[in-house]
Amino acid sequence: MTTLFLMVGLPGAGKTTEARRLAEQHRAIRLSPDEWMIPLFGGLEADGKRDVLEGRLLTIALEALRAGADVVVDFGCWGRDERTAIRWLAESVGASCRMRYLPVDPDTQRARIAHRWATTPHETLPMTEADILDGHAHFEEPDAAELAGRDLDAAPPGWADWRAWAAERWPSFA
Ligand SMILES: Nc1ncnc2c1ncn2[C@@H]1O[C@H](COP(=O)(O)OP(=O)(O)O)[C@@H](O)[C@H]1O
Ligand SMILES: [Mg+2]
Structure with a gap:
């Protein structure tokens, strides 16, 4: 069985550092959108292009x-719905999903970002x-059940399943 490691946390939490370590440890393929966004567009969002890139x-x-x-x-992955969708998608291809949440406080973020x-x-x-500050206002912290992958939420009303939800959240996902 293959594994999708899902990094969760605010900027400066140490996600990419830990992602590199995990990739080396498990000989895994690391997908870090910042490393594509900056060379391609010189920005981290670029008018919605990040969502398209993440879909690919x-x-x-x-x-x-x-x-x-x-x-x-x-x-x-600040949103619980994003994390649930990715877990569901991993499981839909017979893989397991392991979430790595790195909590961080604003002072530590400031120091690490500098x-x-x-x-x-x-x-x-x-x-x-x-x-x-915006990050802390919008980040949805995963609870113990979510981190353990228990009790997966159903797709929100209006979507047939998490795949359909993901195709709207990440245009170009297919
Ligand atoms: N556990 C840690 N302790 C101290 N510094 C760290 C730690 N993890 C990462 N850093 C440093 O903090 C900065 C931000 O880390 P990074 O992995 O880029 O965070 P993120 O990808 O979550 O934004 C980098 O300069 C990195 O070297
Ligand atoms: Mg990073």
Whole structure:
């Protein structure tokens, strides 16, 4: 059985650092959208292009799982619905999903984001104080049951299943 490792946490939590370690440990394919967004578009969102890019990366993730490779999905995944959709999709191709949540407080974020900017400026973009506060206002922290993968939520009303929901959340996912 193949495994999708799902990184969860705010900017500066250490997700990409941990994703690199997991990829090496499990010989997994790491999919970190920032590493595509910055070279392609010079920004992390670029007028909705991040959602399109993530849809393509998710498609590749499922292809890799089907082909026998483990993958690390390093999107951040602030929303419970996003995380549930990705778990459902992994399980739909016979893989397991293991969530890695890295909690972080704002002071630690500020220090790490400054460290990243000082050491690897080509891999990152500056972040504002508003970005940090906005993150804490919108992040949906996973609870113990969610982290353990128990009691998967049904797809929200109006969607046949999580695949249909994912195709709208991540245009280009197929
Ligand atoms: N556990 C840690 N302790 C201290 N510094 C860390 C830790 N994990 C990552 N860092 C540093 O913090 C910065 C942000 O880490 P990164 O992995 O890019 O976070 P994220 O991908 O969650 O935004 C980097 O400069 C990294 O070297
Ligand atoms: Mg990162």
